[in-house]
Amino acid sequence: MTIPDDHxxxxxxxxxxQAYRTNEPxxxxxxxxxxxxxxxxxxxxxxxxxxxxIALLLTGGLLFHLASSPGAAPAYARTGDIxxxxxxxxxxxxxxxxxxxxxxxxxxxxxxGDVRQLAMLAVRVSP
Amino acid sequence: xxxxxxxxxxxxxxxxxxxADQAAPAADGRTTFLATDLFLDMGGASLxxxxxxxxxxxxxxxxxxxxxxxxxxxxxxxxxxxxSHGRVIVAAFHVGGASPQGRIRVARLHWQLPAGVDPxxxxxxxxxxxxxxxxxLQPTLRVAPFAGDRP
Numbered sequence: 001m002t003i004p005d006d007h008x009x010x011x012x013x014x015x016x017x018q019a020y021r022t023n024e025p026x027x028x029x030x031x032x033x034x035x036x037x038x039x040x041x042x043x044x045x046x047x048x049x050x051x052x053x054i055a056l057l058l059t060g061g062l063l064f065h066l067a068s069s070p071g072a073a074p075a076y077a078r079t080g081d082i083x084x085x086x087x088x089x090x091x092x093x094x095x096x097x098x099x100x101x102x103x104x105x106x107x108x109x110x111x112x113g114d115v116r117q118l119a120m121l122a123v124r125v126s127p
Numbered sequence: 128x129x130x131x132x133x134x135x136x137x138x139x140x141x142x143x144x145x146x147a148d149q150a151a152p153a154a155d156g157r158t159t160f161l162a163t164d165l166f167l168d169m170g171g172a173s174l175x176x177x178x179x180x181x182x183x184x185x186x187x188x189x190x191x192x193x194x195x196x197x198x199x200x201x202x203x204x205x206x207x208x209x210x211s212h213g214r215v216i217v218a219a220f221h222v223g224g225a226s227p228q229g230r231i232r233v234a235r236l237h238w239q240l241p242a243g244v245d246p247x248x249x250x251x252x253x254x255x256x257x258x259x260x261x262x263x264l265q266p267t268l269r270v271a272p273f274a275g276d277r278p
Contacts, residue, residue, distance in 0.1 A: 079255070082177070116204075
């Protein structure tokens, strides 16, 4: 909480001013020295920040290009329904490399057996 | 040995008679059989995959057939455990070649209905349908009693 100066007794105000009075007045030269010392450091950050920004833009652009190029496989998230089997069947039919985590029957490869397994999981009614 | 053979024959005949008694419609009409068709109206979109859940709380599923058009003629995928129960999930997909459009009969289900069961109790819910590229679609699903041979 800030207490305005005029709420303090005049004697206390004087005592405080005396206690914090500086013997050496700040000169304009000192300001110039401080500013001169600070400016080069600030200038060093400008090209570094610009380079980081450009690198970020280039990386983002590259990722966007890879994701949107015609040959790229679109991201697919498991649904647990027939779309999973359909997705793997389409990828296999297109000759695409299918990620190993689609090895539903755990035989070490992703093939039609996994498509059947995923389809059966989708329609399962027994517990 | 001969006695054992006769025992096996009697057991086999008993099993067959019991199975026939359960499966065939009773003469007094206690049990009826009904086939229901599942139709998807795709409009202008082409069907790539579908999944439908069918419920018939007081009926028993006794058979599943495929649809009428290329790509969906084979019997859809279903859990054999659904046979002799009142709930089944059927699904199928088609990869490669032209996918059918318009109103498509995707499956035919055969039911055994005990006496007094209304066929209207058989209901279906579309779980998912996509086009050939896997994009989601919202076709209209209809369940209709099989009304003779027509696509």
